[in-house]
Structures are given as C-alpha cells and as structure tokens.
Amino acid sequence: MCRIDDTSMAGGRYGIEFGGIDEADALRSVAHQYGLRLTFLAQGGQFLSNVDVEIVGPSGASVFRTRTLGPYLYVALPPGRYQVAAYAAGTKQVRVVVVFEPSPREFHVMAGTADYYDSHRRLRAEQRAASERLFHAELARAQVNGAWVAAEGEPVAAVMERSRSADLTIVGQTDLDEPEAYVANHFVESVVLGAGGPVLVMPYTGHFESVGERVLIGWNGSREAARAVHDAIPFIARAAHVTVAAVSSSFTPAPSPASCSDLAAMLARHGANTVDIARFDRGASESTGDALLSYAAENGFDLLVMGAYGHYRLQETVLGGATRSVLLTMTLPVLMSH
Template identity: 60%
Template sequence: MTYKTVMVHLDTSTGAHTRLSLALRLARKFDAHLDGVFAMSDPHPVGFYAMTGTPDIYDAHRRFLADKREAVERLFRAELSRTQVPGAWAAPEGYPVATIMQCSRSADLVILGQSRPKDRESYVADDFLETVVLGAGRPVLLVPEAGDSGTVGERVLVAWNGSREAARAIHDALPFIARAAHVTIAAVSTALAPRPADASCADVVAMLKRHVTIPVDISRLDHPATVSTGDTLLKHAADGNYDLLVAGAYGHARFHEFVLGGVTRKILSSMTLPVLMSH
C-alpha cells in the first residue's frame, strides 16, 4: 500500500513554502504524482466596492493576486523540475473551500497547513481546516505552524481509542507506518470514552505487524483530569521525539457550525509535529 497521488494546498503565505518542500519529499519517498492546488481568500466584488467605493481598487487587487499566484506557480513548476517529481498545477475558479474539497477527492493524501492567525495571506475561509478534514473523505496531513520538522514518519505515534475514526486513521496511515523505524500505539481516553481494553490494543498491534517488520509497542497514557487528552498526546509525542501523530478526527457540522471533539480541536490548534487525521 502506498500513496500514488499527493495533493498540497498552496497560497501566497510563508507556510506554503514549507508545505511544498514537505510535499516534494513525500512524493519522492512514495514515488507519487504531486498535485499543487492554489486557493486563497478572494473578496467578493460587491463587498469590496462597498468598502472602497470604487471598482478600480478591486481590479488592482485582483491583478496583484494574479501576479502573486503566478509567482507561486513558477516556483512549483521549478521545484518539480529540480526534484524530478511528476506533478500538475491547478488554480480552479470558485469558492476556495469547495475547490480544495473537490480536488482532494482524487488524492491519496492531502497536505494542508495549520492555521496561521498572524499571516493574513494564509486565510482561506472560516473553518477551512475543519471543513476539509471532516468532509474530504481522504487522509489529511497537517503541517504545524512551527515549520519544517525534517523527517516525517520515522517515529510514528498512533492515537488509539477503539473508535471508527481511529481505525480509519490507522489504515489511511499504513504507507507511513510500513516505512517507519518505530511505531507506538498510544491507548487514550476521553471524558466520554474509556481507555481501550488490552485486547483491543493487542489486535491493532497484531494487524500492524503484518505490515511492518519492526516492533510495535503500546503506551498507556494516563493523565489527571485537569490535563486534556490532546495535551497529553502532544506532550507524549514531544517527549518521545515522534515526527508523526496519527489520529482520528471527531466532529460534525451542525447548522453551518462545526462541533469538534475536544481532542481534535486541541490538536488542530496546538500541534507541534505533523499530524495525519482521518474522519
């Protein structure tokens, strides 16, 4: 099992360069095709006119964005040539969230960046990450704001609670797990879900050992009630020098608002290492 089509979201933010660098490395690692999909927030002309009072400013703004988009495209194509990675560029018209969602459906792995509140050019739309992670139907690799972590997938920490989402994430991460040097199953619990039984963890280990030749160990994460499961997972990942966290994404949309599980929300906001999430 492997990833043969990797998709990376690109924009004009500083984080896009980090995502592209990682995407190129992973495309080479998995001998995959790389799709670069450009999407960023573009104000509606009616609202822009209302704020500025003239269409000329909006037209100038669109030309400015077009110039920056072309610069990103040149960089993407140059990097494909330099690294000899096969790939394709796309900058589809339309609502950016919808275009990213549509493009992600034909990818084996989708790479997005953690939200960067201080970088206005990284803004795509409200609840962008949540929308794609919960709705794409594909595994999403989230790149932390902290930047390039070097290796990804050498030491893998798998968050396991026996749920459907956790099972989906583990199987979606098998290409990473099969190539890892170290894999740990972290038995976690939440306020609503008790820690998985020993038999459940053992079954997961037995399944993974049919894919890997390295030992797969189990770590039981006990934490006080005052410390969240998300914080415990991230601290354990940092203390163990893991370079990939695999976790199920929990949540749903209700009346156009996203109701996320506490662990998912914490990881999205505070992750310090790449995280592969599936819903």
C-alpha cells in the first residue's frame, strides 16, 4: 500500500530516499524541500522497502523511476497532475496526485513551509537576474535595442497580454525531461492558440546558425495555414529558397494544384526569390506532422511555417494531430499561427 503524505510544490528535480525509520531528524530537516512525500506500508501496516516506483507526468511521459531503499521517498516536482505507481511483493498500487505552489498570501499558514518559500523565492530571483544579465549581453553583442520585462502573475496570461501588441512571439519547445524548464501546463500550446499573431517555437535541442534561409510551408489551403503564411512574409521575403509543401491529413485531402500555384504567385508578389511546390505522399503509419518534419530534415530547411489547429475545452487544450506531433518532436524552428 502506498500512502501519499503531501502534495505541495517543491522546486528541485531529484528524489531522495531514506533507508530506515530511525532517521526522523533527517526526514524533518529536508521535508520542506520536497513537495511529494511517500510512505510505503504493507496491508498490515509494516514498513516496506525495495518498492519499484514510477511517476508519470502531465504529458503522459515517465518523469521519475527508482527502487526504494526504505519506506520513505521524497520527490521534488513542478506543479501539475501526476500518476504514482508503486510495485511491491507482486502487487501494484496507483495514486493520482496534484503538485501545486500556493500563493504567497496563503502559503504561510502551512506549517513548516514559510522558510522553504522564502528560500525558493530567493533562488528564483537569482535565476531571473542571471537571465536578465544574459539577455542584455546578447543585445549588446547583436547591437540591437531591447527591454527586459519581468512579468508577475500567471505566465500564460502575462505572455498573452504582451503578444497581442507584438510582431512576433518567441517561445521554447517544452522539454518534458527537464522539470526546471516548466512554465505552466500547456504553456506553448496556449500561447500558440491565443497569441493573436505569429509564434516562433524554438526546439530545446540543437543549434541553429540561421532561421529563415530555407523556408518550408505546410500548406493545406485552410484558414490557419493562410494566416501563418501571411504572418511569415517578413521571413519569406528574405529567404533564399521557399518550398510550398502540399499536405493532407486523415480527414482533409491535399490542396489543389491551383491553390498551391496561387500561393506561390502571392509570395512572389511579396518578394520571395525562389518558390517551388512539392507534393509528397505520407506513409500509411506516418502522421502529417512527422511527414513535414522528415521532409524538412531531408532537404535542409531551417524554418517550418504552418497553421496551428486546436481549441479550448473545459480545463484542457485540444490540438490537431499535426500541431501536436510537431510541437512534441520538432527538429527545427517552427512558425505557427492560429
């Protein structure tokens, strides 16, 4: 049997195990650093060790695995909903927990956590200051003007507010294996669908010497694709080469040759140097998003332009298949518009 003792937020990324019940002082001294605290008990109440534990994150990916040395396991996780599975003595127990960070106004009433919150806030302030120094250093290196804005409050709402008056919003791809990179649940997806303008998503891996020299457009004739192309014209007009990829999905056919030709002509009027049209067939088991990414990699493109498909339902964000797969497995910068 697995008992969940606490689910408040803790800011690190590792778990810590305790091998014996005589380590009460050690437990108490570090408990405030770990939001998820597990105790493993047999049906009769005896402590258990050698328990295989797996924690699955909000995205459905495994974020933590271990075999315990004793009955206690503390894990630090970013806010979100998690599934904890414990395997011991041929049995399996599964619990769903929610890790959260209370607001400062309410946090002080939780015993033993006020000191943690103060230290965590100082750590975040130091990290923010380091990021600001790097930002200004890069501005100086590139010899461009810029302003640093430290927004407070809910991250998605803060970015949305700024994006509505921005020519371009740039965000990083979500790294599911790096808890410290967590911003908010469905952060990138929410910004892409709600920004009101183009969003450039940069992969969390890879180094890109150029962005927009060779542009691939995922074109299916839809409103979202048209919006993305028009938003990308500043990139397209400067590109050395542009390819319009006529794509289909399981639910929509590929656009007509006339639609692709009309698009190429419009881009030429806006100054695109070289525009060609590519039609390719997806494999039976290959998604539209995967096909676009494979084609981009094989032909050396450094920017993918595509429409973002999705909508909001109560308490969740529902993405189209191509949008979802590209955001998960992107290998080059992607400019999206909704």
